[in-house]
Amino acid sequence: MDIKTIELKKTILEDNDKDAELLRAQLKGTKTFYVNVMSSPGSGKTTTLVSTIRALQEPANAQRPLKIGVMEADIDSDVDARTIAAQTDAASVQLHTGGMCHLDAEMSRQGLREIGHEDLDLVFLENVGNLVCPAEFDTGAHMKAVILSVPEGDDKPLKYPLMFDEADVVLVTKIDAMEAFDFAPETFRENLAGVNPDAPVFFLSGATGEGVAEWAAWLRGQIEKFLV
Amino acid sequence: MDIKTIELKKTILEDNDKDAELLRAQLKGTKTFYVNVMSSPGSGKTTTLVSTIRALQEPANAQRPLKIGVMEADIDSDVDARTIAAQTDAASVQLHTGGMCHLDAEMSRQGLREIGHEDLDLVFLENVGNLVCPAEFDTGAHMKAVILSVPEGDDKPLKYPLMFDEADVVLVTKIDAMEAFDFAPETFRENLAGVNPDAPVFFLSGATGEGVAEWAAWLRGQIEKFLV
Numbered sequence A, B: 001m002d003i004k005t006i007e008l009k010k011t012i013l014e015d016n017d018k019d020a021e022l023l024r025a026q027l028k029g030t031k032t033f034y035v036n037v038m039s040s041p042g043s044g045k046t047t048t049l050v051s052t053i054r055a056l057q058e059p060a061n062a063q064r065p066l067k068i069g070v071m072e073a074d075i076d077s078d079v080d081a082r083t084i085a086a087q088t089d090a091a092s093v094q095l096h097t098g099g100m101c102h103l104d105a106e107m108s109r110q111g112l113r114e115i116g117h118e119d120l121d122l123v124f125l126e127n128v129g130n131l132v133c134p135a136e137f138d139t140g141a142h143m144k145a146v147i148l149s150v151p152e153g154d155d156k157p158l159k160y161p162l163m164f165d166e167a168d169v170v171l172v173t174k175i176d177a178m179e180a181f182d183f184a185p186e187t188f189r190e191n192l193a194g195v196n197p198d199a200p201v202f203f204l205s206g207a208t209g210e211g212v213a214e215w216a217a218w219l220r221g222q223i224e225k226f227l228v
Helices: A008-029 A045-056 A079-087 A105-115 A161-166 A175-181 A185-195 A212-227 B008-029 B045-056 B079-087 B105-115 B161-166 B185-195 B212-227
Strands: A005-007 A033-038 A068-074 A091-096 A122-126 A143-149 A169-173 A201-203 B005-007 B033-038 B068-074 B091-096 B122-126 B143-149 B169-173 B201-203
Touching (some): A005 B105, A008 A033, A033 A212, A045 A068, A045 A212, A068 A105, A079 A091, A161 A185, A169 A185, A169 A212, A185 A201, B008 B033, B045 B169
Parallel strands (some): A169 A201, B033 B122, B143 B169
16 A cells, blocks of 8 residues: 655755745845855864964955854854854854754854844854765855865765765865875865866865965955955 | 853754644644654554554444554654554554654644544654654654663663653553563662653553553543543
């Protein structure tokens, strides 16, 4: 006999997609550029955010200073929000997901309300460290940045195709460790092109600072385009 | 410095609690008694539901036949809904959670709409097999039945206190295996009393049918009280 099956996740995702579109439009109205940063745990999201925020605020790079906020999502700690507050001039807020492995549009909205997005030009969300669930949920961001650290391997676009497909930009971090970990940039580019041929890729090192200025200049350009 | 922290899960649970109260009232309006059945995987939820439905429909036990539905929640299979459909006269529907480990009130509502709860006296939800997350989410049910199988051990109320605290009734299944697994009913009752002294406990065997008539008679009484 025929059993009727209801795909609950599909309707949850559809509802979230609508809510995310609404949030994105609301943020356009308040001129707040919202960037969703995703990666595995330990790939250097917080370090990358600190160096990115500092580079964005370099006088030479900035037509005008940006007002920046960071929302740090975590199961239950607040170490990342403390790092941002200690090392940058950005506003920061900690979001506890209480065990959930992703953020959705409504959770974003709560954080954005708390951080006061109306007064900010740019808000980063450091999503929960995970290459699977966060890719499925539209947070309402204008840009999705996916970070992959060299020690994770150049094959990751093959193993997590949805995450890399969703990326608007890919940041490869810890490039100073490339030789030690046998990571081939060209192999990575080929693997990425298989799922997402259009995303720009920046190679960064938190240790040497290499690549940060180029990435920050590109991001600044995207923000300026959004803010006009 | 002081970092502001937002507990996202708390507001999600509060929103769900309100929605669950609304659903519970709506089901009272359509005279549909809704039972949320929770347990670990493999503890005998489906087998217990089959024997319970059959016992509820015994002519001697029934003032009038009940119209019964079963919603089978699962990550992605539909074997349990097929079992219910093949072995009972209950309506059944399969709910795919797509990886989520619990059902909330809105997910319940989708399933209830699909199964046509207005025409049913009694709907069972077989929740996702898990003793943690499902306990936190009110599905809008009028009764929460927690199943523990003897092989899982008589210490489980100590290890999963929230689940056993939430139970309106506890069913201990596979009691024919009690000696083989060194499960002491009195120890179990003491452990349960520590977190939930009020929940009635029924001891059942799917193999011998022991205890099923008593549990079904008690449940029938609860349903009759609800339907008047």
